[in-house]
Amino acid sequence: RLPTEEEWEYLARGPESHVYPWGNVEPSTQLCWRKGPADSSNAGTCLSTDFESGNSLLGVKDLGGNLSEWTSSAYCPYSRKACDSESKVIRGASWLESDAATVRSAYRRRGGIGFQSASTGFRCARDVI
Numbered sequence: 001r002l003p004t005e006e007e008w009e010y011l012a013r014g015p016e017s018h019v020y021p022w023g024n025v026e027p028s029t030q031l032c033w034r035k036g037p038a039d040s041s042n043a044g045t046c047l048s049t050d051f052e053s054g055n056s057l058l059g060v061k062d063l064g065g066n067l068s069e070w071t072s073s074a075y076c077p078y079s080r081k082a083c084d085s086e087s088k089v090i091r092g093a094s095w096l097e098s099d100a101a102t103v104r105s106a107y108r109r110r111g112g113i114g115f116q117s118a119s120t121g122f123r124c125a126r127d128v129i
Helices: 006-013
Strands: 068-074 088-091 110-112
Touching: 006 068, 006 088
Parallel strands: none
Antiparallel strands: 068 088, 088 110
């Protein structure tokens, strides 16, 4: 299944609510990002093992800077308990982003039905019994 937005953010921020998956220091070269415009030969994703220093403090790889990721949560304001939005929350920054603010663990955006992007993917989650 896709993780919920809350699950994704906890894995990215950790129990101490860090700004970035690896801590509170702004990103530099530890991520697969700022690789160039989408039409450059340098554009695209990286292997999840290419940037170990970008791992979250909980050991999760690529929560910022490789691909933005779908969650199963409806895109609604945080203040609403229930919502009927067909759009889903997308979390994390991709290789295509150029602003460090988008790499923050709290960064979120929406994706509607049929939204496609070479910079958006997914991560699977499973329930532990």
